[in-house]
Amino acid sequence: MDLFDTVYQRQSIGKVKPDPVPQHIIEQLLSAAVQAPNHHRVRPWRFIVLSGAARQRLGDVMAESKRLSAPETPDAVLDVERSRPLRSPVIIAIGVDKPSEPKVLEVENICAAAAAAENLLLAATDLGLGAMWRTGPAALDPRVKEFLGLAPDQHLIGFIYMGYPEGEHIRQDRPGFADRTTWLD
Numbered sequence: 221m222d223l224f225d226t227v228y229q230r231q232s233i234g235k236v237k238p239d240p241v242p243q244h245i246i247e248q249l250l251s252a253a254v255q256a257p258n259h260h261r262v263r264p265w266r267f268i269v270l271s272g273a274a275r276q277r278l279g280d281v282m283a284e285s286k287r288l289s290a291p292e293t294p295d296a297v298l299d300v301e302r303s304r305p306l307r308s309p310v311i312i313a314i315g316v317d318k319p320s321e322p323k324v325l326e327v328e329n330i331c332a333a334a335a336a337a338e339n340l341l342l343a344a345t346d347l348g349l350g351a352m353w354r355t356g357p358a359a360l361d362p363r364v365k366e367f368l369g370l371a372p373d374q375h376l377i378g379f380i381y382m383g384y385p386e387g388e389h390i391r392q393d394r395p396g397f398a399d400r401t402t403w404l405d
């Protein structure tokens with residue numbers, strides 16, 4: 221697919237089939253992700269690929285964390301929380317390294333990881349996958365970070381849910397750039 225076609229075709233697709241995504245396809249996506257620019261070549265991104273029972277374990281951590289922070293939460297609500305990661309056969313969580321040298325800024329590392337995430341979304345679109353970047357309270361949760369092997373002060377910029385699209389997805393037109401652009405000459 222032409223690059224511009226892929227960019228214009230990308231959209232968040234949350235409804236995907238449970239069919240597994242082959243390992244070599246996931247590796248293709250990760251390889252595309254790491255082509256992103258990153259200041260000082262620190263490669264600040266961390267990818268945690270969750271499939272199968274790992275999604276259940278993530279859901280258990282999310283539900284338990286909700287219960288601990290709000291003990292009055294009804295079981296039905298906890299069950300919804302627990303089942304969230306089962307919405308797609310694969311989830312790629314993206315963490316960001318904290319800068320370890322003064323010349324590297326935290327915001328730059330976050331930007332680099334976000335660029336990697338967008339590469340991943342575009343590559344997924346190109347390969348016919350449906351993908352959706354999700355965050356929510358889980359992305360800020362220290363227990364979730366610990367489960368994923370991230371430190372509490374590491375940013376978890378999102379979970380890329382993905383799988384083969386279920387049903388038709390009509391892409392909505394996006395607002396243009398004119399009202400967000402200043403031209404200086």
Ligand SMILES: Cc1cc2nc3c(=O)[nH]c(=O)nc-3n(C[C@H](O)[C@H](O)[C@H](O)COP(=O)(O)O)c2cc1C
Nearest residue numbers: 230231232233234352353354355356377378392394
């Ligand atoms: C950093 C980030 C976090 C997001 N978190 C969520 C989320 O938690 N839940 C959700 O439904 N969509 C989430 N999205 C997806 C956006 O809602 C979506 O990109 C937006 O509605 C535009 O739609 P499009 O992706 O089809 O262009 C997130 C997107 C970004 C970039």
